[in-house]
Amino acid sequence: MFTILNLFKKNYEPRPIFAALGTDMHCHLIPKVDDGSKCDEESIDCFNSLKAVGYNKVYITPHFQYPRFQNDEDDIRSRFATIKKTAAEAGVEIELAGIAGEYRIDSGFKNRLESPRFLKIADKYVLVEFSLHQQMMGCDEMIFDMQMKGYEVILAHPERYPYLGVQGSRMEQLKNQGVYFQINVLSLGGFYGDDARRKAYEMLERGWIEFMGTDLHNTMYAQALRDLSCSRKVEKVLEKYEFMNKTL
Numbered sequence: 060m061f062t063i064l065n066l067f068k069k070n071y072e073p074r075p076i077f078a079a080l081g082t083d084m085h086c087h088l089i090p091k092v093d094d095g096s097k098c099d100e101e102s103i104d105c106f107n108s109l110k111a112v113g114y115n116k117v118y119i120t121p122h123f124q125y126p127r128f129q130n131d132e133d134d135i136r137s138r139f140a141t142i143k144k145t146a147a148e149a150g151v152e153i154e155l156a157g158i159a160g161e162y163r164i165d166s167g168f169k170n171r172l173e174s175p176r177f178l179k180i181a182d183k184y185v186l187v188e189f190s191l192h193q194q195m196m197g198c199d200e201m202i203f204d205m206q207m208k209g210y211e212v213i214l215a216h217p218e219r220y221p222y223l224g225v226q227g228s229r230m231e232q233l234k235n236q237g238v239y240f241q242i243n244v245l246s247l248g249g250f251y252g253d254d255a256r257r258k259a260y261e262m263l264e265r266g267w268i269e270f271m272g273t274d275l276h277n278t279m280y281a282q283a284l285r286d287l288s289c290s291r292k293v294e295k296v297l298e299k300y301e302f303m304n305k306t307l
């Protein structure tokens with residue numbers, strides 16, 4: 060039935076603009092292991108949305124965060140095998156290419172470094188994040204330690220840390236020491252606020268961004284991604300800059 064609400068409802072078809080990236084390398088679509096997808100159906104809906112906006116491969120990256128998400132690598136691997144089978148049976152067309160983690164550099168991280176079992180993106184990159192609320196002392200040193208041990212480190216969504224600026228900042232130092240940066244595509248549309256959007260564009264302009272990720276958590280994020288795929292401005296970003304997603 061047509062109601063007055065239909066007048067205000069968005070009715071855009073998703074466009075496959077993210078085919079320019081090909082691979083999504085950051086999302087939370089293993090059901091019930093973190094603050095991401097709550098069930099198989101939600102994961103399948105999100106996989107279908109990723110496909111609809113142009114992705115053909117996805118790496119799933121559950122949180123490893125002490126003490127909130129104390130995930131175990133073997134358990135996560137097994138859950139990935141299960142959702143991969145479920146998705147195939149449901150006719151999902153995007154390739155579930157692999158399982159990795161989004162490791163928070165927190166008080167438990169030092170132990171991880173001493174007996175590392177990192178789940179890596181494409182068997183190569185360790186995705187790390189900082190606290191979204193407050194700076195933790197020693198973060199940068201731990202990243203440096205990782206690099207000394209031979210890890211390739213990607214910092215997730217550097218635009219989202221409100222206590223970190225861009226110019227003349229720790230960000231610049233991390234960039235100079237060879238840390239890869241991954242921004243969230245939804246930041247480009249202001250999903251996380253104006254500050255994150257502004258910083259995302261500034262870092263792109265500086266040539267600091269090697270990877271783009273969706274950081275998809277659930278169907279609400281998936282709808283935001285579908286809406287974003289209608290943005291000509293975002294399409295232009297994907298045309299203008301080179302990203303390494305296709306190497307994954």
Ligand SMILES: [Fe+2]
Nearest residue numbers: 085086161274
């Ligand atoms: Fe994430």
